[in-house]
Amino acid sequence: MHAWPASEVPALPGKGRDLQIHDTATQGTITLAPGPVARIYVCGITPYDATHIGHAATYNAFDLVQRVWLDTKRQVIYVQNVTDVDDPLLERALRDNQDWTELAERETALFREDMTALRMLPPQHYIGAVEAIPGIVPLVERLRDAGAAYELDGDVYFSVESDPNFGKVSNLDAEAMRLLSAERGGDPDRVGKKNPLDPMLWMAARPGEPSWDGGSLGRGRPGWHIECVAIALDHLGMTFDIQGGGSDLAFPHHEMGASHAQVLTGEFPMAKAYVHAGMVALHGEKMSKSKGNLVFVSALRRAGVDPAAIRLALLSHHYRADWEWTDEVLAEAVARLERWRAAVSRPDGIPADDLVEEVREALSNDLNAPAALAAVDRWVERQLVTDGDDESAPGLVSRTVDALLGVAL
Template sequence: MRRERDTDVGMRLYDTAQKTVVELELGDHVGMYVCGITPYDATHLGHAATYLAYDLIIRRLEDMGHTVTLVRNYTDVDDSILPKASELGEHYLSLAEREIDRFAADMAALGTRPAAYEPRATRSIDAMITMIAKLLDAGHAYVSADRVLFDVATFPGFGKLSGYSAEHMTALAAERGGTPDDPRQRNPLDFVLWQASADGEPSWPSPFGPGRPGWHIECSAMGHAALGETIDIHGGGDDLVFPHHECEIAQSEAIHSAPLSRYWVHAGLVSYRGHKMSKSLGNLVFISDLRARIDPRAIRLALMAHHYRTEWEWFDSEGLTAQRDLDTLVGAAGGAATATGSAGGSSGLFAEVQAVLDDDLNAPTARDALLGAAAAVERGAGGAALRGELVAAAALCGIDLNRPPATAAK
């Protein structure tokens, strides 16, 4: 049951820009932008970990009485999807459509809140062109050969989100798609806003010549169209801090003279077999594969065992352990009706889960509290009241205990 918004208690999250845990000061309506996928491969565990973290934030904010508008984009044209489509011999939008459908099915199975808006880059080109034209007119961008580049020297705050030195940002730019050694750039950290399309690539007309947008301008345009100049909470995976979000800040704030986001929340990266999950390394754990072996609710439980902003490694045994944990929770719930908050019982379980989620989204402790309550029920403690509270607290974490497990542990 939805409660009136509690103005005396706030959620505390680590803000990347401030480099500390802060209490969120939010109005009744919260605008949230989470950078979405480039749809050229299936949803993997790293994606799921990020989107689960944001889903828990949304659920707790809604529980506090806020209305949350989630925007999550699809980058359906960039330097990743185009070569993949060419390799597969299919149109890039056909590839995108197929992977978007698979992503949507994975997110629905995991029980994440649906986004209010899911803009696609290819449907937002006009807004990008408008932003680039404004940046050129204001002297924040320049034309160099077949590209339009953002001039970072015109934005003194460049680097304020990451706190990285110019040298470190230059090294990362070289690793992550930038061209810091290009002599046509005024500064090694200048980044592409618009570029001429290569043969066989999609192209759109623009005042600066036919071509396609750079990656960073896409999210700035889509976010502004959906949520305005300043977003309440913005983020994604930790690898987006630089260059993507740093560049977003520069180009957006150079135009609007307003903060792009009030709070920045980033999730830690997930490794597998000793390395960060990467398409190039081929060490991805796909959600669709996991769903064939374990209940999607067990996937949520497995992800909740790791704090959202830590880097961690996935081991295959975690899925089966989480499936057994889910079996335990469902068995302890025993078809109990959902209690309204902690009022349905005397254990304080619901209030405990609320409190630990408020404490920088401490999902591991919330998970432990659920399992502890299930163990208490199995010992004969708490009775129907505790069972009802267990159902309610699990629901706050996005886990419906009123259904039997879909997949038995193997």
């Protein structure tokens, strides 16, 4: 599966700072100082509707991570999956009387278009769950043969009790886990499971549903969590720098994935930092496909909204915050974009060297994009009322905003 084209990232004078980021597992801020190559895995879409503002906010957060690392002159290996076979996708295809593969391909293509328009840097490895199945089957067989998985009516489940570190990502108690498991795709009430929290590794073929050859597992399709594990281990190995996604993935997805990988490899942890973006609401409720209260990036673009304004709207909120999308949020972003473009369109200006360092400092401090925007706002306000004589300043500001915030002026 191919990703989307990369926009050029301008080089800035000097060098960026190491990233301090909030780690869900330790509930504290840690400093990530990778070697010459930084490694990040971000969970991708299930392509039955793409791309709403909640998606865009999540991918914007991890785009900032890439930009901070690139500014430190590191290479970045970024991996993202597409869950291109799953119950919600199949249910939507059945509801709309569509072929599920055509639905997945169409929505994935639209996602690519939206990411390109928003200038999100693409992953080097963009992998669909279906194409990963040949690598998933041996992992499930290994877990089963090691006694860390068991069969139930043809399905294969992972035993969470096989991992002594289970629970160290989300730090939730058993009752909270059980409630979230039921809410987020698990089946804690299924009779015969050793532990209600045990997640499915391999689902035996169901009538009328797609299935693949699973070797000794029989025909079927993979569970949700093992897909990302197989892709991450194949392209990043263990103890990569960041496992990222929305805050609703901390449990069960990232918790279960970490346990799968840790049992498979005998290493801990799967990732140095578990980083989660907040949820975006609309009309007082979390934006979600199940509720249908969605604002789509593609719809905004069709309505003539500049993608740079959409990106500024996302950047105006800290990535870990839960916030609400409103017409006012977008209007403020449109106005900010106009001011910024007016300021850098002048032939000369006030010095901007300090601004570069202010933006770097803000982003290195747990991706504090609102502080970075405020720094640019201050320069813009002075620029619009001051006769400067630095001919290089407007260009430096444009390159800084592009390189570090992904906004093209």
